[in-house]
Amino acid sequence: xxxxxxxxxxxxxxxxxxxxxxxxxxxxxxxxxxxxxxxxxxxxxxxxxxxxxxxxxxxxxxxxxxxxxxxxxxxxxxxxxxxxxxxxxxxxxxxxxxxxxxxxxxxxxxxxxxxxxxxxxxxxxxxxxxxxxxxxxxxxxxxxxxxxxxxxxxxxxxxxxxxxxxxxxxxxxxxxxxxxxxxxxxxxxxxxxxxxxxxxxxxxxxxxxxxxxxxxxxxxxxxxxxxxxxxxxxxxxxxxxxxxxxxx
Amino acid sequence: xxxxxxxxxxxxxxxxxxxxxxxxxxxxxxxxxxxxxxxxxxxxxxxxxxxx
Numbered sequence: 001x002x003x004x005x006x007x008x009x010x011x012x013x014x015x016x017x018x019x020x021x022x023x024x025x026x027x028x029x030x031x032x033x034x035x036x037x038x039x040x041x042x043x044x045x046x047x048x049x050x051x052x053x054x055x056x057x058x059x060x061x062x063x064x065x066x067x068x069x070x071x072x073x074x075x076x077x078x079x080x081x082x083x084x085x086x087x088x089x090x091x092x093x094x095x096x097x098x099x100x101x102x103x104x105x106x107x108x109x110x111x112x113x114x115x116x117x118x119x120x121x122x123x124x125x126x127x128x129x130x131x132x133x134x135x136x137x138x139x140x141x142x143x144x145x146x147x148x149x150x151x152x153x154x155x156x157x158x159x160x161x162x163x164x165x166x167x168x169x170x171x172x173x174x175x176x177x178x179x180x181x182x183x184x185x186x187x188x189x190x191x192x193x194x195x196x197x198x199x200x201x202x203x204x205x206x207x208x209x210x211x212x213x214x215x216x217x218x219x220x221x222x223x224x225x226x227x228x229x230x231x232x233x234x235x236x237x238x239x240x241x242x243x244x245x246x247x248x
Numbered sequence: 249x250x251x252x253x254x255x256x257x258x259x260x261x262x263x264x265x266x267x268x269x270x271x272x273x274x275x276x277x278x279x280x281x282x283x284x285x286x287x288x289x290x291x292x293x294x295x296x297x298x299x300x
Contacts, residue, residue: 054261
């Protein structure tokens, strides 16, 4: 007798499909709540920055979006690697489901960074290590999506995408440590895993809550997308026919 | 943070273009992603003969 949850139960698309719906709903709701609280703190609690005035308020979406752009890539590469190693169907679907949301947050990080750079640095863009490596991350996401779209057989597309995703992982530490390794116009980290944040407590709280909002949103959107991918790829299976029949 | 008035709030201390430009594009893209996901699901269900 074992009371442990059998996680492998959810390793097949058929059993994961209904769980993904629950996860999408739950995390979608959490994302909305955290977003409302986070934005309230961002605009009505956090004080004006002494040096940057109100322009600094971009931080509440810029930093969380940049974190998510890197984190989603790592999760995507993780699932791609699992799929490559164990040839599990759902892993490749998870990687494909995460890529568009990762690209979205990468673009948001670059866009908000540009709009923050103009008033504070005097330029929309500069080819420094942090900005360039983040742009490369966007191209890695686009490359992954384009490569998968170009291959008709989904299992082959998964394997090709997985190789690209795993090779691209090398870019993540480059982005993260770029502000330490090179002399960049982009500032160093205000928040690190090892030290206390060098910012006001309410600013930090708003940023962390927005990071959770983006994280929960990423889970919800990836779950919605993986449900689409499961239906598309398993459309000829009995369980999908049965599932659709029961809805009709 | 007390803004005093809504016009002060929207002015963002002179940085309205940058702050609202950031938030509007981020919110817009997230809404677009959600709409595309809903449309994708509807399209699949229509093609496969399910309802809703």
